[in-house]
Amino acid sequence: MMQVKVFEDYDTLSRYAADIFLEQIEKKPDAVLGLATGGTPEGFYKHLITSYQNEKLDFSTLRTFNLDEYYPIKREHPQSYWTFMNDRLFAYVNIPNRNIHLPNGETTNVDAECNRYEEEIGSIGGVDIQILGIGENGHIGFNEPGASFDSRTRMVELTKNTIQANSRYFESEEDVPRHAITMGIASIMQSKKIVILASGVKKAEAVAKAIQGEVTEELPASILQKHPDVIFLLDKEAASLLQS
Numbered sequence: 001m002m003q004v005k006v007f008e009d010y011d012t013l014s015r016y017a018a019d020i021f022l023e024q025i026e027k028k029p030d031a032v033l034g035l036a037t038g039g040t041p042e043g044f045y046k047h048l049i050t051s052y053q054n055e056k057l058d059f060s061t062l063r064t065f066n067l068d069e070y071y072p073i074k075r076e077h078p079q080s081y082w083t084f085m086n087d088r089l090f091a092y093v094n095i096p097n098r099n100i101h102l103p104n105g106e107t108t109n110v111d112a113e114c115n116r117y118e119e120e121i122g123s124i125g126g127v128d129i130q131i132l133g134i135g136e137n138g139h140i141g142f143n144e145p146g147a148s149f150d151s152r153t154r155m156v157e158l159t160k161n162t163i164q165a166n167s168r169y170f171e172s173e174e175d176v177p178r179h180a181i182t183m184g185i186a187s188i189m190q191s192k193k194i195v196i197l198a199s200g201v202k203k204a205e206a207v208a209k210a211i212q213g214e215v216t217e218e219l220p221a222s223i224l225q226k227h228p229d230v231i232f233l234l235d236k237e238a239a240s241l242l243q244s
């Protein structure tokens, strides 16, 4: 079932997302969390850290899998998704390093790395709860428009739109890696529960198409209409093109 909730502001939306995670973790303290990068989940991570500091959340038995990583990129690169996660969450909570998983952007054998990642997720029973953002073109993870709904973890080429959107984090557009390793659409759809966040008017069109448009590989997030347990958390701007 798909649920949609619209919030007055970004902070309320972020807190609500964190509360959904807390509720799941309470039921399953060794839950497998699917994590995402990008500007949108930053508030969500802040609320998770606050919950940890208030002793409402213990990361010691949790396991995390991130959606994607640029390729090629060094783990310690300031813009790697590994660094992003470390700076926004992992450095502040008691998660054991061995419980943290991201695709390895340094690998020399991309196919083997993709298979390893996919198998590792499978071997621990799959993701229990996945946080997602959405690209301006409707991408999820780095599954750009046209990606097969059957796709699994693999290397992909980033679109011009995504390179431009992500260049704000790099010194220049030329510095943005052209490729990434990403969980596929089928990998994401296997998560038992999905929480997808969108904030700002730039996301309004992708959000309206994802929720009310045709289910098509041209708009990767539209596949979520077929997921049994997905909730869209939107601020008013991101929800502004939804038909009531």
Ligand code: GLP
Pocket: 036, 037, 038, 039, 040, 041, 067, 068, 132, 133, 134, 135, 136, 140, 141, 142, 162, 166
């Ligand atoms: C990035 C990530 C996605 C993210 C999206 C939106 O390229 N690979 O996982 O959801 O783009 O990012 P933002 O939240 O910064 O708008």
